[in-house]
Amino acid sequence: MQDNHDQKAPRSAHAAETDGHEVLLGGERVAYRLRRSTRRRTIGLVISAEEGLVVRCPRRCSMARVETVLHEKGRWILRKLRQMAQARATRPEWPIAPGAPLPLLGSELPLRVEAGRGSGTGMAPRDGALVLTLSPTLYRRLDPARLRGHVLEGYRALAADIIAARVAHFAALLGKTPRSLNIRAQRRRWGSCSARGDLQFNWRLVLAPPLVLDYVVAHELSHMRELNHSPRFWAWVARLMPGYAEHKAWLARHGAGLFALNETPHPRDAAAPTEAARALAPQREAPPQPVTPHMGMDNSFAAGQQPHQQLTLALQGG
Numbered sequence: 660m661q662d663n664h665d666q667k668a669p670r671s672a673h674a675a676e677t678d679g680h681e682v683l684l685g686g687e688r689v690a691y692r693l694r695r696s697t698r699r700r701t702i703g704l705v706i707s708a709e710e711g712l713v714v715r716c717p718r719r720c721s722m723a724r725v726e727t728v729l730h731e732k733g734r735w736i737l738r739k740l741r742q743m744a745q746a747r748a749t750r751p752e753w754p755i756a757p758g759a760p761l762p763l764l765g766s767e768l769p770l771r772v773e774a775g776r777g778s779g780t781g782m783a784p785r786d787g788a789l790v791l792t793l794s795p796t797l798y799r800r801l802d803p804a805r806l807r808g809h810v811l812e813g814y815r816a817l818a819a820d821i822i823a824a825r826v827a828h829f830a831a832l833l834g835k836t837p838r839s840l841n842i843r844a845q846r847r848r849w850g851s852c853s854a855r856g857d858l859q860f861n862w863r864l865v866l867a868p869p870l871v872l873d874y875v876v877a878h879e880l881s882h883m884r885e886l887n888h889s890p891r892f893w894a895w896v897a898r899l900m901p902g903y904a905e906h907k908a909w910l911a912r913h914g915a916g917l918f919a920l921n922e923t924p925h926p927r928d929a930a931a932p933t934e935a936a937r938a939l940a941p942q943r944e945a946p947p948q949p950v951t952p953h954m955g956m957d958n959s960f961a962a963g964q965q966p967h968q969q970l971t972l973a974l975q976g977g
């Protein structure tokens with residue numbers, strides 16, 4: 660993101676800025692900068708992605724007056740900070756282009772696009788690449804603007820395979836057979852299990868480390884024994900997956916980062932080779948695109964924070 664400091668007029672020589680202030684708003688500690696200026700008569704608040712909360716006030720303004728304003732505007736401040744954290748979580752971080760790295764099971768692989776024999780769209784890791792297979796017709800007529808959609812479709816197909824295998828593994832340990840398994844693109848849920856044993860999982864789990872995916876599968880399957888989050892339920896989870904707490908914590912901390920790969924176009928998307936370029940150099944791939952860190956986001960946008968519904972249990976909250 661661009662730093663805007665250079666675009667601002669130089670601050671008055673009589674302005675003074677101090678960092679490291681903190682105020683308690685609704686039980687949350689909120690850090691802010693204080694910018695005093697001889698030209699100001701009132702207190703103003705600005706929230707930006709670059710600087711967070713900045714309080715502008717007259718040169719001789721008391722801290723008590725500043726705090727009063729912060730408390731008066733507390734709900735607005737918290738709402739804005741939360742919105743910004745959410746925007747960070749859903750901001751597209753992954754350009755989709757041949758050769759560009761994409762996440763899978765906690766690591767990254769360069770994307771390769773190939774024509775397959777069948778009619779469907781598939782995806783699989785192969786020879787150090789994440790290979791997206793399209794039908795020959797689709798491959799020939801590939802519209803670069805639609806590559807992102809095909810990649811997401813491929814992920815969903817791959818997630819169905821991977822998750823089905825893990826469900827089979829843990830179901831055998833549990834001694835229960837689920838009635839159905841669906842892979843979905845939920846916005847705020849990692850998985851759910853109904854009283855009848857209908858399982859649903861979020862495809863984005865295949866972006867997380869394998870043991871994190873395993874934890875979610877073990878969690879939802881354990882609901883076939885206990886449809887609640889009682890100690891008896893957690894004992895089942897621990898039986899299927901000793902040491903699950905570490906992976907549960909990973910999800911709470913980094914889960915929002917898994918939403919950075921989404922439908923929103925990225926400025927560096929889709930340098931898919933044209934038909935002519937493909938004919939000339941069928942194996943050529945675009946150079947790898949630089950990628951920004953994405954898995955370690957520390958904001959509080961967490962999937963699965965909704966209250967539980969009758970039979971469908973959200974992942975968190977228990």
Ligand SMILES: [Zn+2]
Nearest residue numbers: 972973974977
């Ligand atoms: Zn649960």
